[in-house]
Amino acid sequence: MTVPNPTAPKRRIFKSPEASFAHRTKREGDCLIWTGAIRPNGYGVIWDGQRVVRVHRWNYERHHGPIPAGTDLDHICGNRACANPVHLRVTTRKQNMENLRGAYRGNASGVRGVSRDGDKWRVRVKHNYREYYGGVYETIAEAEQAAIDLRNRLFTHNTADRAAA
Ligand SMILES: [Zn+2]
Incomplete structure (x- = not known):
């Protein structure tokens, strides 16, 4: 018999990715920080109903439509856990590498x-x-x-x- 672990975080099933997103973000300054799963590379991920995707990309596309193929989505604020669409912009791969190099x-x-x-x-x-x-x-x-x-x-x-x- 298994005993419920009272210290284990409660897992919640959300009826839509939108509901999951609303529940799992918090404001930090101007940033909208994802409090759900974060991959070791620092990017948050969300279940979009079909597969696990990067949450900042998912939220950007929700506001601005599809991200063009062959481009990256760059965090202007430098915080990979941030999903605020205002803090994101589409860049070419090359620009994004340069921005990362100069990032602070x-x-x-x-x-x-x-x-x-x-x-x-x-x-x-x-x-x-x-x-x-x-x-x-x-x-x-x-x-x-x-x-x-x-x-x-x-x-x-x-x-x-x-x-x-
Ligand atoms: Zn931000």
């Missing part, structure tokens, strides 16, 4: 490369161990775009340098 976390805004500066938002991007200043902006959305543009300029420049060498 821990700024207060929840957006990579953007931090608070009084009531404004300051952009600083790290690239090849140097820090590049990208200006100060009224809104976090403008600052985020500026950080993305600056990173793209730095990475493109870097790639061109290497190609020329």
